[in-house]
Structure formats: C-alpha cells, structure tokens
Amino acid sequence: MRLSQGTKSMKEYLxxxxxxxxxxxxxxxxxxxxxxxxxxxxxPKMLKTMGIGTWGTFNAYISDCLTQENNNNNxxxxxxxxxxxxxxSSQSRAPVVGRQQYRPPVPGARFRPPQRRNTGHPTxxxxxxxxxxxxxxxxxxxAAPTANNMTKGPCYNCHKMGHFAKECPYPKKQQATYPAxxxxxxxxxxxxxxxxxxxxxxxxxxxxxxxxxxxxxxSFMSQAFAQKHDQPVTVLGYGYRISSAGVDVLxxxxxxxxxxxxxx
Numbered sequence: 001m002r003l004s005q006g007t008k009s010m011k012e013y014l015x016x017x018x019x020x021x022x023x024x025x026x027x028x029x030x031x032x033x034x035x036x037x038x039x040x041x042x043x044p045k046m047l048k049t050m051g052i053g054t055w056g057t058f059n060a061y062i063s064d065c066l067t068q069e070n071n072n073n074n075x076x077x078x079x080x081x082x083x084x085x086x087x088x089s090s091q092s093r094a095p096v097v098g099r100q101q102y103r104p105p106v107p108g109a110r111f112r113p114p115q116r117r118n119t120g121h122p123t124x125x126x127x128x129x130x131x132x133x134x135x136x137x138x139x140x141x142x143a144a145p146t147a148n149n150m151t152k153g154p155c156y157n158c159h160k161m162g163h164f165a166k167e168c169p170y171p172k173k174q175q176a177t178y179p180a181x182x183x184x185x186x187x188x189x190x191x192x193x194x195x196x197x198x199x200x201x202x203x204x205x206x207x208x209x210x211x212x213x214x215x216x217x218x219s220f221m222s223q224a225f226a227q228k229h230d231q232p233v234t235v236l237g238y239g240y241r242i243s244s245a246g247v248d249v250l251x252x253x254x255x256x257x258x259x260x261x262x263x264x
Contacts, residue, residue: 005043010069013041014062018186034058045072156235176238180217202261204231221255231255 003020005013017038021028028034035058039051042065049068055061154161157168200207203221206229218240226233232255239252 003041005041005046010046010062010066017041022186031056031058035061038062177241178238180240180242181244204229204258205261219258221258223253226255232257 003013003017008016021034021037027037035055038058038061039047042050046065046068050061050065053064055064152161152163155163155165155168157165157173158170163169200209202208203225206225208225221231225231233253234256236252236254242249242251
C-alpha cells in the first residue's frame with residue numbers, strides 16, 4: 001500500500017487508508033500488519049513519536065495517534081502566539097518631537113503685521129466645484145432565452161430557463177442547508193459490537209452492499225453506485241450537511257424513487 005499522510009489530518013488520512021484497505025486485504029488481515037501499513041504513510045513529524053512502540057489493537061494505535069496530533073497542534077499554536085508577542089514588543093517606537101522653546105517678547109518692541117508681497121502676477125481665482133448628481137445603478141436585465149440556450153436550465157438561483165446557476169445574472173441566493181447524520185458509510189469503519197447490520201440486497205434491481213444503521217437520519221447512496229447504474233439524480237434547491245465520523249459532507253443531490261428488495 002503506497003499511501004502517505006502529507007498535509008492531511010489524522011482523520012482524513014484514516015478515512016483514505018480505510019478506503020484503500022478494501023482493495024489490499026493482504027496488508028490488513030492482521031492487527032500488526034494493519035498498524036505497520038498505517039505507520040509507513042505517517043508524516044515525519046508524527047512518525048517520530050508514533051513509529052516506536054507496541055500496541056495490541058489497531059484502534060488503540062489510532063487513539064494514541066489522535067492524541068499525539070492534538071498535542072502537536074497545541075504546541076504549534078503556543079509557539080505562534082509567543083512569536084507574535086515577541087515581534088510586537090520589539091517594534092521601534094515613534095520618535096518624540098520636541099516642543100519649541102518659548103521666547104518672551106522684547107520690551108518696547110512694536111508689533112508689525114506681515115506684509116503681502118507683490119509678485120507682479122495677476123490674482124488667480126480659485127477653481128469652483130460643480131456638484132455631480134450620483135448615477136442610478138442600472139437594473140440587471142437577463143438575456144432572453146434563444147433557441148440555442150433553451151436547453152439550459154432551469155437555473156436553481158432564479159428558477160428560469162436559458163442558463164445555469166453559475167451563469168445567473170441575478171444576485172446569488174443563500175442556499176439553505178439542513179442537518180443530517182450517518183454513523184457508518186463502509187463495512188471497514190464498523191467497530192466490533194456496533195449495532196449495525198449489513199448484507200447484499202437489490203437496490204433498484206442492482207445488487208449492492210447495504211448497511212442498516214438505526215442511528216442515521218436518512219437513507220444514503222454512494223455517488224459511485226448512482227453513476228455506475230445510471231440512477232436518476234435530482235439537484236435540490238437546498239442542501240444537506242451530513243455528519244459522519246466527525247467529518248461534515250455537503251450535498252444537494254438526491255435519488256428519488258429508490259427501492260430496496262429484502263424479500264429474498
């Protein structure tokens with residue numbers, strides 16, 4: 001397995017590792033081999049502390065990795081605050097301009113107002129300013145749909161034909177999102193003892209791996225399955241924020257009329 005953490009977080013690297021492990025079972029069929037395969041892809045910073053030691057299970061090793069990552073993040077944040085404080089305290093202060101010394105008037109001196117010098121040039125008039133009325137903003141006019149672009153749409157921003165949402169000339173509307181949750185999306189993520197049932201069942205007459213999770217808010221279908229079997233996908237005018245294993249996924253697509261045959 002050639003997989004490296006790179007700049008990914010520990011949770012992102014774990015998810016990528018589990019997805020890849022489904023196609024390389026010979027590297028993860030034992031706890032020790034699974035830990036060794038996961039260690040080979042760790043970043044050098046994490047490998048300094050998590051490359052030496054003995055762990056009984058893969059889950060225990062992942063728990064220690066998450067704890068070490070949190071400690072590393074806290075240490076980096078404290079160093080950044082310290083550098084910012086030291087940089088702020090070392091800035092040079094603005095020089096203080098000294099006040100002019102007061103000189104008392106000479107006794108008996110007479111005040112003489114300043115005289116205007118005659119330069120011989122005609123007096124120049126000051127330019128006058130003309131107030132300009134502000135122009136009103138032009139109203140946004142959408143191009144009338146023609147025979148060529150009638151196939152485009154409808155736009156999910158203004159709900160009109162002739163263009164898509166990314167080409168819409170009207171102001172963008174804030175798309176509403178609704179919460180959703182799912183605990184597991186693959187068999188490899190299910191821990192021992194979890195109340196989840198799995199099996200092979202026809203979905204819209206196509207055989208698929210089905211996870212029965214009582215804690216999920218909706219029924220979910222992978223995008224790869226929908227594309228492979230030409231499932232009718234509908235783009236909604238709103239979205240769902242799906243929480244799964246600490247990671248949020250946004251989607252505004254749905255498959256309508258999906259049927260699950262469990263009659264056997």
